[in-house]
Amino acid sequence: MNEHPHSLSMSERADGLEEEKMHEMECIITRSTLAHLMDGNVKMDTSVEMRAQYPGKFFLMGDDPRLPPMPEKPTLVDYFCHRFASTAHLLQSATRALKGGQPEKVVLACLLHDIAIVSFIRCDHGYWGAQMIEPYVDEEVAWAVKTHQALRFFPDESVGYGYPDLYKRLFGPEYRPEPYIVEEYNRARAHKWYMTSRLICVNDIYSFDPNAKVNLDDFVDIIGRNFKQPKEGLGLDSSPSAHMWRTILWPTRFL
Ligand SMILES: [Fe+2]
Ligand SMILES: [Fe+2]
Numbered sequence: 001m002n003e004h005p006h007s008l009s010m011s012e013r014a015d016g017l018e019e020e021k022m023h024e025m026e027c028i029i030t031r032s033t034l035a036h037l038m039d040g041n042v043k044m045d046t047s048v049e050m051r052a053q054y055p056g057k058f059f060l061m062g063d064d065p066r067l068p069p070m071p072e073k074p075t076l077v078d079y080f081c082h083r084f085a086s087t088a089h090l091l092q093s094a095t096r097a098l099k100g101g102q103p104e105k106v107v108l109a110c111l112l113h114d115i116a117i118v119s120f121i122r123c124d125h126g127y128w129g130a131q132m133i134e135p136y137v138d139e140e141v142a143w144a145v146k147t148h149q150a151l152r153f154f155p156d157e158s159v160g161y162g163y164p165d166l167y168k169r170l171f172g173p174e175y176r177p178e179p180y181i182v183e184e185y186n187r188a189r190a191h192k193w194y195m196t197s198r199l200i201c202v203n204d205i206y207s208f209d210p211n212a213k214v215n216l217d218d219f220v221d222i223i224g225r226n227f228k229q230p231k232e233g234l235g236l237d238s239s240p241s242a243h244m245w246r247t248i249l250w251p252t253r254f255l
Contacts, residue, residue: 027060028053029252047254059254070249073233076136076223080216083248084118091214092207097199098218106199108137108226109144111219113200119248125149128244135239136228144197150184151201153177159195159202166208 030045047059063069068082080087094111102110116122116129126149134142155162167175177185188194223229230237235245 025065026057028057028254029060029064029066030254031252060252061254062250064250064252067251071233073231074235074245074249075229076227076234077216077220079119079234079245079248084115086118087216088210088212088214089207090114090118091216091219092209092212093200093203094219095212095214096203096206098222100203102199102203104222104226105138105141106144106196106203107219107222109141109148109196109200110203111222112137112141113145113148113204120244132241132244133227135241136230136234137226140193140196141226143191143193144200147184147188147191147197148200148204150177150181151188151197152204153181154185154189156198156201159198161198161202161205164205166205 028050030050033044036043036045050059051057070082071078084090090111090113093113094107097107097110112129112133114125114129115132116125116127120132121128126146130142130146133145152164153167188197230239230242235242235249
């Protein structure tokens with residue numbers, strides 16, 4: 001590289017900009033330990049250090065001013081519009097299920113199958129996604145979302161599903177799933193709802209077309225009939241997974 005030895009690296013410059021923005025901001029915005037772990041650092045933002053760095057300011061305890069504002073009582077559709085980083089794949093999967101004449105349960109499962117990835121976390125996305133939706137959907141839908149993560153790695157000739165070429169490209173030809181995934185597959189294979197989860201995989205595999213025309217409006221009624229929107233707002237209710245939605249709503253709240 002012929003970069004000047006004293007010039008800042010991309011990430012140093014980004015850090016500098018972050019800090020500059022923070023000085024303009026009213027309050028101190030921290031990053032959770034998980035965010036640091038994802039950068040390869042075992043460390044945390046401590047209140048002592050942060051207050052020394054930004055004297056006279058208080059920690060953020062509400063909306064992050066850098067993120068799109070959310071309504072007072074957010075719905076699942078609001079999360080789709082303002083918190084999900086990408087919705088094309090979900091909408092394509094669901095559109096394919098709908099056009100294939102699948103029941104609404106399957107369409108909803110397809111629509112929600114990767115919400116953990118687009119809003120929250122990649123690792124074990126099926127498990128996280130299932131827990132996020134469990135209190136609000138039919139048990140079968142949450143189960144199918146959980147197990148699609150494992151089923152995706154295993155073929156089922158009866159529905160024309162082979163091991164995904166995409167996975168060969170993403171993980172290399174030698175990749176083998178972890179034992180807990182193999183065990184989840186074996187349990188799912190024998191389960192009465194197996195085919196619901198398998199249908200997520202079948203619709204999943206054809207849903208990576210960047211030019212496909214999709215529209216969330218096509219699913220608003222299905223969501224209305226099959227997703228129990230809490231009247232307090234999704235995340236502001238007292239369901240066992242409300243805190244997950246609140247974390248997506250307010251990812252940088254100090255506590
Ligand atoms: Fe997935
Ligand atoms: Fe997917």
